[in-house]
Amino acid sequence: MTKRRFSIQHAIFTILFALASVGAPAPYTSASAQTGPADPLPSWNDGAAKRGIIDFVTRVTREGGPDFTPVADRIATLDNDGTLWVEKPLPVEVYFLIARVRELAAKDPSLKERQPFKAAIEGDAAYFHEAGKKAVLDLFVGTETGMDQEQFAAEARRFLEKWRHPKLDRPGAELAYQPMLDLLAYLRRNSFQTWISSGGTIDFLRVFAPQIYGIPIDQIIGTELKRESRMEGGRLVIWRLPAIDTINDKEGKPVGIDRQIGKRPIFVAGNVGNYGDIAMMQYSKGRRGPSFQLLINHDDAAREFAYAEKDNASLNAAKKYGFTVVSIKNDWKTIFGAGQASATK
Amino acid sequence: MTKRRFSIQHAIFTILFALASVGAPAPYTSASAQTGPADPLPSWNDGAAKRGIIDFVTRVTREGGPDFTPVADRIATLDNDGTLWVEKPLPVEVYFLIARVRELAAKDPSLKERQPFKAAIEGDAAYFHEAGKKAVLDLFVGTETGMDQEQFAAEARRFLEKWRHPKLDRPGAELAYQPMLDLLAYLRRNSFQTWISSGGTIDFLRVFAPQIYGIPIDQIIGTELKRESRMEGGRLVIWRLPAIDTINDKEGKPVGIDRQIGKRPIFVAGNVGNYGDIAMMQYSKGRRGPSFQLLINHDDAAREFAYAEKDNASLNAAKKYGFTVVSIKNDWKTIFGAGQASATK
Numbered sequence: 091m092t093k094r095r096f097s098i099q100h101a102i103f104t105i106l107f108a109l110a111s112v113g114a115p116a117p118y119t120s121a122s123a124q125t126g127p128a129d130p131l132p133s134w135n136d137g138a139a140k141r142g143i144i145d146f147v148t149r150v151t152r153e154g155g156p157d158f159t160p161v162a163d164r165i166a167t168l169d170n171d172g173t174l175w176v177e178k179p180l181p182v183e184v185y186f187l188i189a190r191v192r193e194l195a196a197k198d199p200s201l202k203e204r205q206p207f208k209a210a211i212e213g214d215a216a217y218f219h220e221a222g223k224k225a226v227l228d229l230f231v232g233t234e235t236g237m238d239q240e241q242f243a244a245e246a247r248r249f250l251e252k253w254r255h256p257k258l259d260r261p262g263a264e265l266a267y268q269p270m271l272d273l274l275a276y277l278r279r280n281s282f283q284t285w286i287s288s289g290g291t292i293d294f295l296r297v298f299a300p301q302i303y304g305i306p307i308d309q310i311i312g313t314e315l316k317r318e319s320r321m322e323g324g325r326l327v328i329w330r331l332p333a334i335d336t337i338n339d340k341e342g343k344p345v346g347i348d349r350q351i352g353k354r355p356i357f358v359a360g361n362v363g364n365y366g367d368i369a370m371m372q373y374s375k376g377r378r379g380p381s382f383q384l385l386i387n388h389d390d391a392a393r394e395f396a397y398a399e400k401d402n403a404s405l406n407a408a409k410k411y412g413f414t415v416v417s418i419k420n421d422w423k424t425i426f427g428a429g430q431a432s433a434t435k
Numbered sequence: 436m437t438k439r440r441f442s443i444q445h446a447i448f449t450i451l452f453a454l455a456s457v458g459a460p461a462p463y464t465s466a467s468a469q470t471g472p473a474d475p476l477p478s479w480n481d482g483a484a485k486r487g488i489i490d491f492v493t494r495v496t497r498e499g500g501p502d503f504t505p506v507a508d509r510i511a512t513l514d515n516d517g518t519l520w521v522e523k524p525l526p527v528e529v530y531f532l533i534a535r536v537r538e539l540a541a542k543d544p545s546l547k548e549r550q551p552f553k554a555a556i557e558g559d560a561a562y563f564h565e566a567g568k569k570a571v572l573d574l575f576v577g578t579e580t581g582m583d584q585e586q587f588a589a590e591a592r593r594f595l596e597k598w599r600h601p602k603l604d605r606p607g608a609e610l611a612y613q614p615m616l617d618l619l620a621y622l623r624r625n626s627f628q629t630w631i632s633s634g635g636t637i638d639f640l641r642v643f644a645p646q647i648y649g650i651p652i653d654q655i656i657g658t659e660l661k662r663e664s665r666m667e668g669g670r671l672v673i674w675r676l677p678a679i680d681t682i683n684d685k686e687g688k689p690v691g692i693d694r695q696i697g698k699r700p701i702f703v704a705g706n707v708g709n710y711g712d713i714a715m716m717q718y719s720k721g722r723r724g725p726s727f728q729l730l731i732n733h734d735d736a737a738r739e740f741a742y743a744e745k746d747n748a749s750l751n752a753a754k755k756y757g758f759t760v761v762s763i764k765n766d767w768k769t770i771f772g773a774g775q776a777s778a779t780k
Contacts, residue, residue, distance in 0.1 A: 162651065239693055283653075296697050306507065307697040308628075317693060319686040319714055325721040326714060328693040341664040348584055348662060348673040350695055352641050352652040369664055369671060376670040 130276045132423075133269040139384070139421045142414045143273065146382040150356065151280050157380040159356060161281045166357035167311070167347055167370060168270070170288035170295060173361045173386055174303060175265040176255065178395035182262055183290050186249050190233035207232065231332040235315060238327035239293065246297040260426075263302050268427040270359070274303060282357065287311045287347060289339035289366055293330075311346040313338045339366050344373035354381070361386040362404045363397055375411050383413035390419040475621045477768075478614040484729070484766045487759045488618065491727040495701065496625050502725040504701060506626045511702035512656070512692055512715060513615070515633035515640065518706045518731055519648060520610040521600065523740035527607055528635050531594050535578035552577065576677040580660060583672035584638065591642040605771075608647050613772040615704070619648060627702065630654045632692060634684035634711055638675075656691040658683045684711045689718035699726070706731040707749045708742055720756050728758035735764040 130147075134140040149157040150164065171177035191210045194201055201207040206225040209217035218225055234242065250262050258265065274284050286305055288295055292312030299305045316331040338346040347355060347370065354377040360367020362385060371383040385408045388397050399405075408415050418425070475492075479485040494502040495509065516522035536555045539546055546552040551570040554562035563570055579587065595607050603610070619629050631650055633640055637657030644650045661676040683691040692700060692715065699722040705712020707730060716728040730753045733742050744750075753760050763770070 292694075292697075308695065310697075314694065317690050319689045319718070321717075326689060326717040327721070328689060328718075344664045344671060344673060345662050349637075349659065350653065352637075352655075372671040373664070373673075376672070 130279075131269065131272045133272045135421055135423050137421050139414055139416045143276075143382070143384070146357070146380070147276065147280050147282075150380055159380065163353065163356060163379075164277075164280070164282040165285065165351055165353050165355045166277050166282045166359070167285045167287040167343075167351070167355040167374075168274075168358070169360040169367050169370075170286050170290055170299075172363050172388065173359050173367070174270050174286070175262075175267065176258065176394065177361075177363065178388075178397065179257065181290065182253075182255075182265070183294050185253060185256075186246065186294065187230060187233060189249055189253070190245070191229065194233060227334070234291075235330040235332045238320075238322065238329050239317070240327070242293055242330060243297055246294050250298055262298060264426060266302050266427070267422070268424050269422045271303070271427065273359070274305075277357065278304075283309060285309045285311060285347075285351060285355075287338065287343050287370060289313055289337070289364075291315065292338075311338055311343075311350050339364075341369045343367065343370035347373065356380065357382050357384075359384040359386070360404075362388060362399060365399060365403050368404055368407045371407070371413055372411065375413075383408075383411070384416060385413045386416045386418065389417050390422075390425070392419075393425050394418060475624075476614065476617045478617045480766055480768050482766050484759055484761045488621075488727070488729070491702070491725070492621065492625050492627075495725055504725065508698065508701060508724075509622075509625070509627040510630065510696055510698050510700045511622050511627045511704070512630045512632040512688075512696070512700040512719075513619075513703070514705040514712050514715075515631050515635055515644075517708050517733065518704050518712075519615050519631070520607075520612065521603065521739065522706075522708065523733075523742065524602065526635065527598070527600075527610070528639050530598060530601075531591065531639065532575060532578060534594055534598070535590070536574065539578060572679070579636075580675040580677045583665075583667065583674050584662070585672065587638055587675060588642055591639050595643055607643060609771060611647050611772070612767070613769050614767045616648070616772065618704070619650075622702065623649075628654060630656060630692075630696060630700075632656045632683065632688050632715060634658055634682070634709075636660065637683075656683055656688075656695050684709075686714045688712065688715035692718065701725065702727050702729075704729040704731065705749075707733060707744060710744060710748050713749055713752045716752070716758055717756065720758075728753075728756070729761060730758045731761045731763065734762050735767075735770070737764075738770050739763060 130144060131140055134143075149155060150159040152158055168174055171181045175182075188210065191201075191207055195207060195211050202211055206217065206221065206229045208214070209221075209225070210229055237245075254261055255265055277284050284303075284305060286295060286299055286303070286309065288311070290312050292310055292314055295310045295312050296307040299310055300307060314335040316333045316335045317328050318331055320327055320329040322329075336342060336346065343366070347353075355370075355374045356377060356379070358367070358371050358374040358381075360371060360383075367385070371385070374381045374383055385404060387405065388395055390396060405415065407413065416422070475489060476485055479488075494500060495504040497503055513519055516526045520527075533555065536546075536552055540552060540556055547556055551562065551566065551574045553559070554566075554570070555574055582590075599606055600610055622629050629648075629650060631640060631644055631648070631654065633656070635657050637655055637659055640655045640657050641652040644655055645652060659680040661678045661680045662673050663676055664671055665674040666672075667674075681687060681691065688711070692698075700715075700719045701722060701724070703712070703716050703719040703726075705716060705728075712730070716730070719726045719728055730749060732750065733740055735741060750760065752758065761767070
């Protein structure tokens with residue numbers, strides 16, 4: 091991957107996904123015993139974050155206790171990019187977008203002469219910085235729409251089968267954070283529903299979240315394209331239209347949760363990086379009754395990636411509202427699961 | 436309820452809900468044994484419809500059989516008004532709309548001088564027929580928006596607690612069709628997810644569907660208002676904006692199913708009346724693998740209400756695509772549950 095191509099991807103990301111936050115952990119089969127003194131979060135170091143999670147789950151599941159919460163209200167919503175899996179140097183969906191442009195250009199060379207595809211193929215980052223959001227939207231629309239939902243899922247699945255992370259040299263399935271897989275399993279053993287609420291597009295998430303996280307496709311909330319019913323060859327299909335319907339990021343996240351779940355989440359996890367999860371955490375905090383908000387801070391350049399927000403808005407909100415901050419460096423014993431490819435950065 | 440008021444409600448219904456179809460049955464505790472020769476659908480007469488349902492469920496749940504379908508794909512979507520509960524003379528949500536106008540006018544008499552509220556209060560049906568969709572939308576927006584989701588739910592709950600059906604003299608909870616409650620229970624005993632896909636608004640459905648049908652609020656798809664995150668008194672709430680976002684009816688139903696479920700339903704139920712369910716049934720029919728579509732025909736003026744479509748579009752589609760038609764008159768042994776108030780029309 092050349093320097094030049096990297097900067098194009100970055101330009102596209104900066105413009106289109108400035109508002110998005112996506113990330114992801116692994117399948118929930120790592121669950122161990124539900125009873126006894128077994129460590130419920132084995133990939134976590136002992137510390138305030140781990141103790142806070144366990145204390146909260148214990149309180150809301152203790153029958154007769156003051157914070158006992160019925161199963162129907164044990165709703166957890168978790169961001170994906172940067173929370174459940176790696177989002178650096180760029181979210182996986184951006185690599186998919188670029189791969190789609192190249193593939194389409196291989197089939198239809200005229201694309202190489204048409205903007206914004208030409209700029210994407212040639213690595214002309216300046217073009218995107220100049221043409222802005224419209225150009226990136228055209229790119230997105232030109233590569234991910236104009237087909238039905240089943241065709242799109244097949245394309246995304248084909249990409250994920252062969253793609254490897256450029257820095258970590260591992261497939262998407264191995265970008266999940268083991269501590270978050272532990273957390274998903276722990277929550278489910280305690281009868282929580284574990285939903286994804288991501289800035290990524292719902293249709294891309296649906297292709298990998300069931301396998302990687304054990305999250306069913308009807309418990310995923312994401313950014314959405316406009317779609318319509320259309321008859322194709324006598325069969326009704328859902329056609330992907332060239333327009334964004336809803337952006338599931340920042341203030342959009344509580345709205346998406348209201349639309350698909352209809353309840354304030356009692357447990358929320360998000361990350362520092364793109365300001366994407368503050369509103370979702372405030373929404374959870376506003377719940378009548380107990381709630382818990384987990385904010386992951388990427389401070390471990392040695393084992394993963396270290397990044398922050400210019401104004402520390404997410405960390406400041408954590409302080410103000412009482413969200414629990416996770417330091418990857420201090421709180422996570424391991425980052426990726428054993429048995430998965432070791433990091434090779 | 437005077438003749439004059441009835442016609443206003445009808446005018447409003449005709450204009451706004453021409454595209455909507457809503458209806459509903461009762462809680463799923465009526466389930467009996469899962470094994471043995473017990474009748475799985477006790478409120479159904481023996482006939483092609485009942486035998487077709489049982490044959491289908493048996494086939495898709497028989498392990499090793501050619502039509503065996505994994506639990507994750509056993510998705511049923513059911514219309515509400517006219518399918519799960521009574522929708523005549525008007526859908527329950529229209530009575531709620533009218534009640535809201537009267538209540539608001541009692542608090543703010545100036546409403547009585549402002550259109551379209553004035554016309555609604557005075558029973559001026561001609562005004563609505565003349566002013567059309569815009570006036571009805573203004574009425575809807577003026578009574579059901581401008582508050583947060585929690586306030587709306589409280590209003591709807593308060594209405595349903597005291598409202599009784601004007602013809603059947605029973606509360607909303609007793610408008611559910613017992614045969615459909617039997618069906619919901621039977622599907623669930625066989626590990627189907629039972630979703631509502633209704634033309635009614637999702638937020639109104641959420642207030643009664645869990646109690647009446649045992650359907651959780653995250654398995655309801657309906658027409659949606661635009662909403663936004665807003666800080667009110669330091670608390671993030673979901674605010675109801677004065678605009679319709681999506682109409683979950685006709686061709687909108689497959690799109691709503693794709694958005695919230697992400698899979699083609701294997702089992703669909705809808706009804707003759709407003710053409711609302713044809714597209715959802717075609718979508719199900721287009722599934723790769725087994726599927727079943729149930730179309731309820733309201734042909735029993737003696738025990739419920741008899742109505743049809745001018746051009747018989749739904750019945751014609753049933754013939755063309757092979758949907759199974761239910762004759763209420765012949766296929767349903769009882770209409771409403773025992774232990775509920777008897778019909779007093």
